[in-house]
Amino acid sequence: MPIHLRLRGKTFYARGIVRIGTQSVPVAEFSTGQTARASAEAVAAAHEAEIRADVLDGAAGRARRLTVADALTSYIERPGGISAADSTRIAELNDRIGAHPLTEASDAWQHWMATRGTGMAPGGAARWRSVFHAAIAHGCKARGLPVPSLPTIRQPPRAGVPYLTLPERDRLLAAYSKAAAPVAVVLAFQGLRTQEALRLDWRDVSWPRRTLFVGRGSGVQAKSKTGKSRTVPMHRQVRVRLYLIWRQRGRPIAGPVFLSSRGAPFQDTTGKGGNPLKKQHAHACATARIRDFRVHDWRHHWAAHMVMSGTDLYTLMRLGGWSTLRMVERYAAVSVEHMAAAVARMR
Numbered sequence: 001m002p003i004h005l006r007l008r009g010k011t012f013y014a015r016g017i018v019r020i021g022t023q024s025v026p027v028a029e030f031s032t033g034q035t036a037r038a039s040a041e042a043v044a045a046a047h048e049a050e051i052r053a054d055v056l057d058g059a060a061g062r063a064r065r066l067t068v069a070d071a072l073t074s075y076i077e078r079p080g081g082i083s084a085a086d087s088t089r090i091a092e093l094n095d096r097i098g099a100h101p102l103t104e105a106s107d108a109w110q111h112w113m114a115t116r117g118t119g120m121a122p123g124g125a126a127r128w129r130s131v132f133h134a135a136i137a138h139g140c141k142a143r144g145l146p147v148p149s150l151p152t153i154r155q156p157p158r159a160g161v162p163y164l165t166l167p168e169r170d171r172l173l174a175a176y177s178k179a180a181a182p183v184a185v186v187l188a189f190q191g192l193r194t195q196e197a198l199r200l201d202w203r204d205v206s207w208p209r210r211t212l213f214v215g216r217g218s219g220v221q222a223k224s225k226t227g228k229s230r231t232v233p234m235h236r237q238v239r240v241r242l243y244l245i246w247r248q249r250g251r252p253i254a255g256p257v258f259l260s261s262r263g264a265p266f267q268d269t270t271g272k273g274g275n276p277l278k279k280q281h282a283h284a285c286a287t288a289r290i291r292d293f294r295v296h297d298w299r300h301h302w303a304a305h306m307v308m309s310g311t312d313l314y315t316l317m318r319l320g321g322w323s324t325l326r327m328v329e330r331y332a333a334v335s336v337e338h339m340a341a342a343v344a345r346m347r
Contacts, residue, residue, distance in 0.1 A: 012040035069098030071139025
């Protein structure tokens with residue numbers, strides 16, 4: 001049967017089958033949003049024409065007909081909606097670059113950065129990019145289209161290696177939420193990458209040997225960023241924290257070590273960008289009055305203090321899971337600074 005109309009209440013709904021040659025495309029019932037039959041027939045006819053064009057032109061043709069505004073609209077109407085802040089961003093993105101073809105989303109974003117984004121801090125621009133990318137990704141996936149890639153936001157280079165003093169470290173660790181604090185302790189005293197820490201499984205924790213096996217994960221892809229697993233000694237601070245959690249959970253044999261405040265494993269963002277601890281870390285930094293210190297900077301902090309305590313670069317490379325010595329050479333400068341400060345304190 002072709003597309004036909006049915007009056008439900010005061011609104012016409014449409015459903016049926018569109019036939020193109022030997023192909024039949026079923027049309028699930030949808031609201032035309034119209035109360036007058038003539039207007040409803042026009043909506044149904046336009047929908048049928050779009051289906052025919054999709055079949056005849058394929059995904060490439062369908063993509064060429066869509067605009068950034070189509071994707072933004074689809075994102076706004078998704079189940080659950082969007083926040084008020086994101087709604088404001090979506091509205092401005094639509095005003096400035098909504099008319100661009102969806103296939104040229106990258107060019108649209110570059111145009112936005114060259115106009116509205118001029119002089120914006122990297123963090124602010126990254127938030128706008130995140131909303132824009134989420135919107136076009138939602139719009140493309142809903143239509144079975146490939147998601148266009150967007151240029152990344154480049155952070156300005158930072159001078160030196162970021163690390164905290166020991167009082168700053170303790171103050172920041174004390175400011176984390178109950179769920180995030182144990183993870184932060186592992187980052188601070190073991191130097192693990194965030195995802196390496198969040199993937200820890202109880203099978204990776206050896207109480208007799210007092211070691212952590214890095215690279216297994218709990219139901220996710222194994223191995224670390226370098227593709228190699230490693231076993232590292234547990235720092236006493238980490239051992240105590242994990243032991244308390246292990247006892248409270250009933251001494252589990254397997255399963256994720258760290259759970260969010262909702263009792264679920266932290267999200268695995270490998271290859272997707274973003275950091276599951278970003279919000280908790282930002283709140284902790286604000287509470288502890290620590291500035292310009294990112295989640296990943298815990299790894300730099302750990303490496304810097306390892307070098308200052310006399311650890312050689314080869315051992316540091318092995319413990320931290322870096323592939324080459326060249327990747328840890330930056331921390332040699334920290335050692336020189338530390339020795340110079342020690343000499344200056346001598347009277």
